Amino acid sequence: MNAENLLKEAEVLQRQLVDIRRTLHQAPEVGFELDETLKLVERKLEEYGLQPQRMGRAGLVALVGSGEKTILLRADMDALPIDEEADVEYKSKNAGKMHGCGHDMHTAMLLGAAKLLKEHESELKGCVKIEFQPAEEIFQGSPDMLASGLLEAPHVDAAAMIHVTAGMPLPSGKFLVAGGGVTSTSCEQYHITVKGKGGHGSVPHESIDPITAAAHIHIALAEINSRELDGNSFGVFTTGCFKAGSASNIIPDTAEMWGTIRTTDPENKTGELIRKRISEISSGIAAAYRCQAETEFYDYCPCMYTDPALCKDVFKYVSELPGQRAIDLSAVSGGKAGGGSEDFAFVSHEVPTVSMFLTAGSSLDGYRYSQHNPKVRFDDSILYVGSAAFAHLASRWLEEHC
Numbered sequence: 001m002n003a004e005n006l007l008k009e010a011e012v013l014q015r016q017l018v019d020i021r022r023t024l025h026q027a028p029e030v031g032f033e034l035d036e037t038l039k040l041v042e043r044k045l046e047e048y049g050l051q052p053q054r055m056g057r058a059g060l061v062a063l064v065g066s067g068e069k070t071i072l073l074r075a076d077m078d079a080l081p082i083d084e085e086a087d088v089e090y091k092s093k094n095a096g097k098m099h100g101c102g103h104d105m106h107t108a109m110l111l112g113a114a115k116l117l118k119e120h121e122s123e124l125k126g127c128v129k130i131e132f133q134p135a136e137e138i139f140q141g142s143p144d145m146l147a148s149g150l151l152e153a154p155h156v157d158a159a160a161m162i163h164v165t166a167g168m169p170l171p172s173g174k175f176l177v178a179g180g181g182v183t184s185t186s187c188e189q190y191h192i193t194v195k196g197k198g199g200h201g202s203v204p205h206e207s208i209d210p211i212t213a214a215a216h217i218h219i220a221l222a223e224i225n226s227r228e229l230d231g232n233s234f235g236v237f238t239t240g241c242f243k244a245g246s247a248s249n250i251i252p253d254t255a256e257m258w259g260t261i262r263t264t265d266p267e268n269k270t271g272e273l274i275r276k277r278i279s280e281i282s283s284g285i286a287a288a289y290r291c292q293a294e295t296e297f298y299d300y301c302p303c304m305y306t307d308p309a310l311c312k313d314v315f316k317y318v319s320e321l322p323g324q325r326a327i328d329l330s331a332v333s334g335g336k337a338g339g340g341s342e343d344f345a346f347v348s349h350e351v352p353t354v355s356m357f358l359t360a361g362s363s364l365d366g367y368r369y370s371q372h373n374p375k376v377r378f379d380d381s382i383l384y385v386g387s388a389a390f391a392h393l394a395s396r397w398l399e400e401h402c
């Protein structure tokens with residue numbers, strides 16, 4: 001499978017890939033509720049001669065080739081629960097849902113790669129496991145697939161994912177390959193409920209005001225950052241939502257706070273410390289003000305850990321495609337982890353993993369918005385480049401490691 005021919009073959013598929021992507025874009029689905037998306041993906045894979053198997057709550061896997069080693073290629077399929085504001089002719093027809101993270105692009109690209117790999121199956125030196133996962137945006141799809149046996153039968157030896165990105169001042173169709181190490185932070189949500197005793201605003205002594213306690217908790221939590229974290233560790237958390245009360249003259253029963261914790265610690269020791277202290281400080285301060293605080297943590301996603309050797313190999317493979325010279329992501333990011341989390345991180349803690357970005361819309365060409373903005377647009381003229389890269393990196397990795 002030569003890189004030049006592969007790219008040409010991928011280019012022939014371009015129109016089909018755009019059709020698939022725009023069909024998905026018009027009918028976005030979220031979380032695990034991906035009925036129509038799954039049907040389309042399944043139909044296409046069967047049309048290409050593969051035998052897709054449903055996995056977990058709403059995922060699919062398909063195998064191409066066979067042998068001792070297996071590489072996993074992954075696309076996520078879920079959209080965001082937002083209204084699309086982008087001015088595109090294939091705008092979302094599902095109110096309140098939008099492919100604003102580009103997962104429609106990922107799905108189309110991986111379908112293209114599946115077709116290319118199937119056509120070259122006899123040349124593969126090992127097995128390629130193709131994964132379509134649900135619920136990335138809520139960090140539940142990847143753990144659900146893992147719990148359902150994603151990395152076994154056959155056992156997976158290496159894993160790769162591509163995420164499109166728009167709004168950067170880089171031409172479309174360029175790969176930014178992770179350089180190894182932590183490339184995105186962990187993420188975990190917290191919710192603090194402070195319970196007091198409601199009453200009339202004119203008689204505060206007959207009530208127990210949860211707003212006062214919550215306000216003191218909010219200020220005190222900031223001391224974790226300034227006084228308790230090791231200066232060499234990275235840990236940041238933000239209470240982004242604070243709700244209490246419904247009228248100016250009523251003391252409410254409860255006050256609530258929601259926030260997120262992010263760290264770059266693969267073992268999450270920093271996250272555990274932050275968690276423990278958020279709970280302790282909230283309960284202690286609530287008690288001082290005669291209230292009770294309950295803290296819960298949920299939707300944990302670890303930081304993404306990319307394998308240095310695999311990243312180096314994939315950087316080389318991607319750069320073999322004509323017209324392509326991969327960019328080292330760590331050079332662009334200054335070696336720092338990006339803020340956005342990614343649930344493929346769960347896989348990255350199990351098997352050597354590489355992640356990369358594919359630019360799909362330059363800010364210099366009018367693609368002003370980035371992922372998750374309701375106005376974001378992606379340049380889908382580069383879909384075939386993503387398909388060729390997926391297929392090429394898989395076949396090259398198998399060639400060099402089997």
Ligand SMILES: [Zn+2]
Nearest residue numbers: 101137371372
């Ligand atoms: Zn997203």
Ligand SMILES: [Zn+2]
Nearest residue numbers: 101102103163
């Ligand atoms: Zn995404």
